[in-house]
Amino acid sequence: MKELALIFLPLLGAAVAAAWPSEKTRPWLLPIVGALHTALTFWMFVNPPPLVDGGWLGFDPLARAVLPAVSLLFLLCAAYAIPYLHVRSARSNRVFVAALLGVLGLLSAGHQARHLGLLWIATEAVTLAAVPLLHFNGTPRAFEATWKYLLVGGTGIALSLLGSFCLGYASLHGGGGGDLTFAALTLQGGGLSRPWVLTAWVLLLAGYGTKMGLAPMHTWKPDAYGEAPGIVGALLAGGVTTVAFTAILRIRAVIAAAGDGPIADRTLLAIGLFSMLVAALFLLGTRDFKRMLAYSSVEHMGILSVGAALGSAGAFAAIFHVWSNSLTKGALFLSGGNIRRAAGARTMDEVSGMAVITPHSAAIFVTGMLAVTACPPFGPFFSELGVIRAAFETHHGGAAAMFLGCLLFAFFGLTRLVFAIVDGRPRAASRETGRRFPESMSVILPPLILLGMSLWLGVATPVTLREAWAAAVTQLYPAP
């Protein structure tokens, strides 16, 4: 019952937001629903409800390990949305608020989905619900980005539907009933028809990999993150990609049960390292700091994928990394949004000296950048350390070396761009816009809290969280 509440509470909120008459008070629905959702998620985290066998929806260990991070991120983004939408009061926020709440509800559905078809429906619906968020700015560039997002994302998600059907046919061909719940598919295990399982894996990885933004299916990401408002970027990078990653984890478990785990792991490792490499190379070249965040997200999706490929220790680190990446990326996107607004531009050719104009946001942005490039003692350092340790334990020395090399290049690329923006003498144009959009407590606190949580996650990872992650790993990587 509570599982459904987690989904329908935000959807109800979306309906209320769509009907709410006042432009001024409507954004307050976001933190209210966000707070209720977070409270419910954490309550369920402490007292996980019993799982129904064969159920389509359930707050299973994986959902328990990941959904609270998404919920927390949403709450802080929602708090940030109030001052943001106040600044952008020239545009109607009706669709924006409703779509944002809709995304939260559908994300909760996607994380809890234990049925392949339901998972697909939720992911596709999230993709569609995010569309009005992307073109909120209403510029031609925003529409261009939205079109690419729709076309690339739509094709990707269509492929994953084909993959889901292939997996269903694998079950049918293997003598099963074609039941698409993950539990039933895992149970059938070796009885699944092998050629169909492999076909399904390729299609599903391509499909959900597109949603995750793994290279070479990442092309929509820089455009979408570059043109969308900061909060939307934070939610896409920390929430929507996460649901695609958990989808891949669940599917990998089925493939492993069918006896093709090594093949799945090899492809995950290869595509993860390739994503990191592509992201690192583009990070060295880009001059736009919002697109930079997108490439950084591609890099971190690569890290997740590498982690998932390295057995249970790697998967534990990957789930840890989901948390640290979501929270740190949130801080970066929100403070980056502040800088973008005050600077009135986004490339290092037009922006400099933001440490003078927006000192607090610039400080958070620089610290967040250090955190996301895995400087201790923030969360990403420890989760990436976990991935590297898992790589050595499983004798993937070459992969670990490449992993570290990509991290180094990404570090060069990020620091180059971030310091070019933060240091130096402010431009005259930026001084002008900086006066129009002064920093206030309400836009500084949310990213600061997110950054604080990333630090807390690194320094003192709560034991209950570790236990939840370990439980999720046992669910997905059963000991042989």
Add this chain to the structure above:
Amino acid sequence: MGLNLLALASSRLPSLIGAVSVQGIALGVMPLLIEHELRWLVLLVAVATVGLKGFVIPTLLRRAMRTANIDREVEPSIGFVPSLLLGAGGTIAAVALARALPLLPEHTGSLLVPGALASVLTGFVLLIGRSKAISQVCGYLILENGIYLFGLLLIHSTPLLVEAGILLDLTVGVFVIGIIVDRIQRAFDSLDTRKLTVLRE
């Protein structure tokens, strides 16, 4: 499958949309032909498919085309003859691929699997090889039709709810695409996706 080639050969948008619509209707009737005994469930799915894929979505596309007031040439970036050849090659490859994959005895003789794969490949050719937003949407629809055709293999085992959800998502998807197409038209004064090149590295 002939419809795929017709879609590739279409030089004008209305005939392309027509091909998609006829394919949608054919797709909707399929479950009735496959099923030996009529169940209300299958009937419902069939009616919904014919209605949505055969009529609602093509009407939306035609309206988008009319309001956008674009000239009706398709403007391919891969020419008609090469794309036809690609489509034909794709169809042959699909038949070959379907031979290579193990099928249940009751599906071995039917053209369901090769047809589905051929449609998916045709959809890709249209997506890549056409520059107008609406013809790309048609490509996407043909791709989806192919996947749906494949889904018919599972019609006994997938519950109605899933089918309904998938159909609903598709319709909303095309609706959203229609809105974006309209906005692109207003923002760029054209529906030529080759003009969408501001964002790049």
